[in-house]
Amino acid sequence: MIVLGLTATNGIDKELAKILGAKHVIVEHKLFPDGESYIRIPVSVEHEHVVIVQSTYKPQDKHLVELLLAIEAAKDLGAQTITVIVPYLAYARQDKRFRTGEAISVKTILRSIRCAGADTLITVEIHKEHVLTYFTGTAINVSAMDALAEYFKNIVKDPLVLAPDVGALPRAKRFAKILGGDYDYLEKVRDRITGEVRVKPKNISVKNRTVIIVDDIISTGKTMALAAKQALEHGAREVYAACAHALFVDNAYERLLTSGIKKVVATNTVPVPEKVVSVSVAPYIAETINELYG
Ligand code: R5P
Numbered sequence: 001m002i003v004l005g006l007t008a009t010n011g012i013d014k015e016l017a018k019i020l021g022a023k024h025v026i027v028e029h030k031l032f033p034d035g036e037s038y039i040r041i042p043v044s045v046e047h048e049h050v051v052i053v054q055s056t057y058k059p060q061d062k063h064l065v066e067l068l069l070a071i072e073a074a075k076d077l078g079a080q081t082i083t084v085i086v087p088y089l090a091y092a093r094q095d096k097r098f099r100t101g102e103a104i105s106v107k108t109i110l111r112s113i114r115c116a117g118a119d120t121l122i123t124v125e126i127h128k129e130h131v132l133t134y135f136t137g138t139a140i141n142v143s144a145m146d147a148l149a150e151y152f153k154n155i156v157k158d159p160l161v162l163a164p165d166v167g168a169l170p171r172a173k174r175f176a177k178i179l180g181g182d183y184d185y186l187e188k189v190r191d192r193i194t195g196e197v198r199v200k201p202k203n204i205s206v207k208n209r210t211v212i213i214v215d216d217i218i219s220t221g222k223t224m225a226l227a228a229k230q231a232l233e234h235g236a237r238e239v240y241a242a243c244a245h246a247l248f249v250d251n252a253y254e255r256l257l258t259s260g261i262k263k264v265v266a267t268n269t270v271p272v273p274e275k276v277v278s279v280s281v282a283p284y285i286a287e288t289i290n291e292l293y294g
Helices: 012-020 060-076 105-116 129-134 145-153 166-179 222-233 252-258 282-293
Strands: 002-005 023-026 028-031 037-040 049-053 081-086 120-124 138-142 160-163 182-185 187-190 197-200 210-218 238-246 263-267 277-279
Touching: 002 012, 012 023, 012 049, 012 081, 012 282, 037 060, 049 060, 060 081, 060 105, 081 282, 105 120, 105 129, 120 282, 129 138, 138 282, 145 166, 145 210, 145 238, 145 263, 145 277, 145 282, 160 166, 166 182, 166 210, 187 222, 197 222, 210 222, 222 238, 222 252
Parallel strands: 002 023, 002 049, 049 081, 081 120, 120 138, 160 182, 160 210, 210 238, 238 263, 263 277
Antiparallel strands: 028 037, 187 197
């Protein structure tokens, strides 16, 4: 097996290759003067099981194009199987037509990855798992909740795990099961035109308790900050934030701190600021690859 690392791996390619005992190769890349991407696989992949690692954080479009170029190149060069690891899959949240005329972006992305030649796609904590049916090969979503919950095991006691909206409830449930705590959720409303979010007031039993708010993504940080505010208003002793993909747009991190969140814990699917605790999902991805290929 050969693990090919592209330009946006955040170290997951190297860690994966080490765990799997596979050869690790960095794909050559450059930008042409006009801004177009170029990639070159510097080793022979003929008859090999190839694993391509590329997360698709900012600049998302560039990282996606590089991924598509690498998949098609590996296919043309005779790879036996191509497994694509996309720890953070961009465009996943645009999973339906919220307004008439909109593109279902995740459908286009998943179809393109398949069409370029990927046999298998492994991603982490995708926004909604059902979208993986747009990928007609084998598609697997690895939960990030296990890695995050493991981190909290030794640092909190009897926490309440809180989902900031009903969509994140299964995440809170899984997280709470690992920690042995209980869980609840808040109700969030998003304005589809302005993107503004509002968390509806709701009674939650958090008095004097440690609260861990869990979500798949922190983007602007508004969802987390509003949820933290509710928890603290209801008497929570301390609030932590845990997420798979800490995208941190603009001043998101500062927004979280000023909302009273004690610590932010995220995974390494995207690079995070130094003060954010980063836990690795590579062992969980490796486990999935081992289950697939033995
Ligand atoms: C949406 O439903 C997602 O699960 C996240 O809650 C959302 O993407 C977070 O975005 P933001 O940090 O901008 O509020």
